[in-house]
Amino acid sequence: MDFFAHLSLIEDPRSSVNRQHDLVDIMFLVMAAVVSGCEGWQEIEDFGTNKLDWLRKYRPFAGAIPTRHSIARIIRGIAIEPLVHALFTWVNARRQAAGQSIIAIDGKTIRGAVNQHGSDNCLHLVTAFDTGEGLVLCQKATQHKGGEIETVRQLIDCLDIKDAIVTMDALHCQKETLQRLTARGADFVVQVKENQPGLLAAIRSQFQPWWEHDGEGLAQHCTQEQGHGRQEERTVFQLTAELPAEQKLAWPGITSLIAVERSRGQKGKVTLDTQYYVSSLAIEPEQAAKAVRQHWHIENKQHWVLDVTYREDLSRIGDREAAEVFALFRRIALNMAQHHPKSISKRRKIKCACWSDDFRMEMFFGVTTDANCSQKV
Template identity: 30%
Template sequence: MAGTRSKLDEIVASFAMLEDPRSHINRRHPLPSVLVIAVLAVLAGAAGPTAIARWAKLKEGLLMDLLDLPRGIPGKDVLRRILMTLKPAAFEAAFNAWIARLRDEAIATTGVDRPVVAIDGKTARRSRDAKEGLGPLHIVTAWAGEYGLALGQEVCGEKSNEITAIPELLRRIDVRGGVVTIDAMGAQKVIAEEVVRGKADYVLALKGNHEALHRAVIEHIDEQLEGDLKGAEELTTSERGHGREEHRTYLHLPAPAALPGRAEWKGLRSVGVVTSRRVKGGEESIEIRYYLISLPVDAEQFARAVRGHWSVENACHWSLDVTFREDDSRVRQRVLGANITWLYRFTLSLLKQHPDRRQSLAMKRRGCGWSDTFLMEVIAALTC
């Protein structure tokens, strides 16, 4: 295990700079070792302090060989106390070097150097605490689907929403060179400004929450469709499967100079519309969606961004509910909940980096619980 221990030294060092929230009297177990145990246990299937502590006790021989644990394996009270008091933003920041390394590896593997970074919110529905007057925990995640990486998360405050959470998230994560996609709630001037400040581009869904702007974009596109579509590009795609067929037309064109409030949208260069025609069971439905875009006209890039946005639902949120059962979480303490949800997102990213595509995420997570060797294979993605 000497080789594995040397690899874990780098992981431990990432946590060494964190401020320990415990009093000096209660520091029986080194903070970095406790946090590495939490990462390993969540990879292996644990879902909270009690399960993490139980897994650690069963893996005592492995952990004593790998980590600095002078007082033995920490109990559930130690784990709960740390995860309830450790500042979520600081905890997440400790993972930044790991995420940067995984991102570099993903660029080399995929050849994608301009990732689509989809930002979307998700609610842990069973985390509501009626007795304390708390609604369910709502988390906004930045997901680079082509890399299979969670770049960061932000918990919405009780009296706020995604509109205030997204700018905070963008200030903390590295989106340089990416294309940030957000649904209609995130079509806000301050959010567009934060994306541009982060040296990225944006594709923002536009709906009736900006009534005048929405109407002006529709009217402009309708006018262009009646003319020669000067400077525009169009792309049509078709997909069949699961008993349905879907045809999409992407139209991408320059933003008009006279667009109401255009100067207030930092970096705005173009607008787009996607018309989706779906046929299922003999029934046809049509959906039309409009977008504000900071990219120059490029229908293929526009289509890639729009399609890439759904990765946050299909590959991230769905996996969190099915593989990690996040929607069933009963964790009601907000700091503990935020730190656990980040452990879920980070370990989901690790599982997605494992090269064996024949195994499902659920099977890989079981493998981490069944086999110490496989668990170390997954961790090796951080340190190779």
């Protein structure tokens, strides 16, 4: 099923009376504009006016490009859940995951999308991110950051995560959340902090005898990195979970415990810290180290890129429904940029999509030509 077939599954919420613009046409217009770097409704209208001939190669666009107000009103009326399902089904059909996927789940607040009620009503989104493929797999909004736990559970229920490793931060070290992951056939690596004091104390207690001997004899994996005037050594220790009976009963899916010891040296000063994780994985410290490390890809390769390249945190779309749809289109645009094989930065890909009709076509429909960013359009 192609891109337009997925969009055609979205129900048009408008009355059929005096309906001037086709819904699929408008969604394609907005998606193409966002892929090309447009950040607001006026820019989308301008893009459509200037690229109408290109748009008509793929869709009828029987009338003129609607005004920015009409575009915003149409997008605001779309039901978000069917749109999320349609677009991410299209994304997943293009995935080419090799080996066991590592899927990071985390939340992000769009700080610029503030409505008339103030900052407490900033749009907060939870996303699942395939850290190997670099693709956003799904998004779900929560009413506020404090509601993220339940939203993550809902996200887990709608993801295809069988045989994947799911990573999450300490907020989601919750019995019900881990049970849902296990029920869905997924493994997990989840950080543990003071929000679960009994579990954290049990983990520290099990590692303590080993620390007295510098971890000698523990399954471990060590890496060293150097850059930006800083040297970092990370050692991942893993052992079979032997929790007290009470903890074992409360956390039945935990198979192994992980400790990550980090030593950072910069300007002659060395800092040490240790973080703890629980996992359903068997003892394989190299795999555990990879899962812990790749969890941060959701920050570095999704959140950071959305803010710096797509300027998401500067978005001033205050209407919550419209902001959520626009955020979805940004994430799909990020996926399309990631999927395009040209070895250039995502920022350059956005510029190429803006300048080159052929490159923009490739972003949607795959590479069939050697599109040149500098070609005359």
